[in-house]
Amino acid sequence: MSNPRNPQISDVLTIVLKDSILLPGTEEYEKENGSYFSAFENEIKPSHIVKPTSVKQVQDLIVALRPHVLSGECRLAIRGHGHTPFAGSANVQNGVTIDMRGFKGVTLTEDKSVVQIGVGETWTTVYAELEKHGLTVAGGRVGRIGVAGFILGGGLSMFSTRMGFACDSVIEFEVVLASGEVAIANAGENAGLWNALKGGLNNFGILTSFKMKTFVSGNIWGGITYYMPDTFSQLLQNACDFVCNETDEDTHIMCSAGYGFGHQAVTCVMYHTRGEENPPSLQRFTALEPQIKQMGTMRTSTHLGFCEELSKFSSDGLRQYWASITIKPDISLMETFHQKWQETLDTIKDAAGFIFSFGFHPLTKALLENSEKAGGNAKAISPSDGPLFVILINPIWTLPEDDNRIFAAVDNLVGEFRALASEKGLLHRYIFPNYAYQKDDIIAGYGERSVSRLRETSKKYDPEGMFQKGVPGGFKLPTKGT
Structure with a gap:
């Protein structure tokens, strides 16, 4: 276990980084440690935050800390911008958080x-x-x-x-x-x-x-279309038709039902990346009524413009997280999911500042085929498994006293989703890592063959398992036998 007062760790860090070390109780430490996406990460207190700005400094840090990490005296966290929301993903209680935000270029x-x-x-x-x-x-x-x-x-x-x-x-x-x-x-x-x-x-x-x-980078046509809540069933049918049958590879959609501040709405975020205005491939969404016209943002813009638009829909420092499963498209299953989501919403919507969304993001066959053509990756999803939907559940609230009941309710909801999909033979092993819940065994979902390759890679490049044992955050490789 890490010791917040371990003078050896402090000495090692001072030798390597001199002034680029932040300690608890200082104004800069509190500012940097309070700048994560979620409140859960902000509430963790490392013994040191270190801010290297060169590859050589990172090398020296690892060499100097390595014996302390392998002995169990010190644990590490590696922080990029810190958007994985669950506690301990990129921060570590009483350990050393390596903040990589100084690596610009x-x-x-x-x-x-x-x-x-x-x-x-x-x-x-x-x-x-x-x-x-x-x-x-x-x-x-x-x-x-x-x-x-x-x-x-x-x-x-x-x-x-x-x-x-x-x-x-x-x-x-x-x-x-x-x-x-x-x-x-x-x-x-x-x-x-x-x-x-x-x-x-x-x-x-x-x-x-x-x-x-x-x-x-050319023009892109797209934006967000908002619909009245009773359009959900038709939007779902159109999304299933899109993911199963659409051949236009210059399209991208994200659909969701959402609740916030006493109101519900249904949305489709959609883009045509070659800039064609209202293309046939997206008309199943643009023609869907009734829409909440005054909220819609469909237009021609740039990649940067659209990504900046989506940036406005999230804020740092809230009590928030994601949970996800992956399924084969099925209208009746997803209708049931929506009903279960509504039932869960009714039990927790009285929480202060509560916002709750149920989204579904397509993984088309074309996406999986083009992924494979690019050389493949650790996920190892066969194109023949597609099309798929990544299901995303996202609660947001403001008070810690609501933590336990919201975590329990969403835990139960995702468990129900998993069981319902599994019963119908529609649950896929894959869980999208960027939306994964901390309890999920993400890497196991890549399949036995990929897990075996990843273990071999770890053994080759980290034979003593420093990043498995000493960096508890994130999703680790499964242990043998799982």
Whole structure:
């Protein structure tokens, strides 16, 4: 167990980082430790926050801390921008939190076909820089999200139907290993590590930068359409038709039912990434009535513009989290899910500041096929498994006294979803890591073959298991026999 007063740890950190160490009780420590996406992360108090800004500093940190981590004296957390909401995902009680937000840089190659991105960036800063050159990448849909955790979890982008998961556009990772060495991982060098990092989370090292393929950034047509609550059944039918039958690979949708401040609404966020206005592929959503017209935002804009729009729908520091399962499309099952969601809502909507959404995000066959063509990733979802829906449950509230009942209610709801889908043979093993709940065994959902490869990669690059034993946050590789 970590000791908040361990002078050896303090000495080691001071030697490596000098002034870039924040200690409890200081104004800067409180500010930085209070800047996570969720209140649950803000409430954890590490003994030290360290802020390296160079690869050499990260190497020196790992070499210096390694014996203390392997002995159990010290535990580590690795923070990008800290958007994974559950407690301990990127922060560690009485341990050392390595804050990587100082790793800046959005650097194009000479021919502008590839961009190197520092892990301290957000998608807003990446898109803003690339748009100066008429370019973009298949990154996050919400601009304010950090780049590192998003990519290591796989990520969905507006361009995913044509390009696969966001991680499939990564052609190279730079990562500091448990030994303190720097590994460059791509299709030709450390290829097993390259594949493992595409969805393998923080299990293999500390990511410092990565390179992605760029492409021309043209106009996009899309936005958010709001509907009256009684349109849900028709929206669901249209979404199932879309995910099963639509062939236009320049489309992307997210559908949800939501509650907030005493009101319900149904939404479809939709995009045509080649900028075609109201294309046939999206008319099943644009023509659906009755709409709440004054709230709609359909328009022509840029990748940056749309990602900035979605950034406005979330705030830092609230009591909030996500839970998710993946299913095969089925109207009657999802109608039942919606009814169960409504029943759960009725039991907890009196919580202060309560907002609650039930969303479904398509994984089309084209997305899975294009992911496989790009070289594959740790998720190892066969295109023949598609199409699929990622189901997302998202509660938000303000008071800690409501924690237990909301966690219990949502826990039960997701358990019911899982059981109902399983009974009908419609539950898929995969859980989307970027929306996963802390109790889920994410990596096990990648399937036995992928898990076996990931274990081999871990043994090769981290033979003593430093990142398995000493970095408790995130989702670890399953232990043998599970």
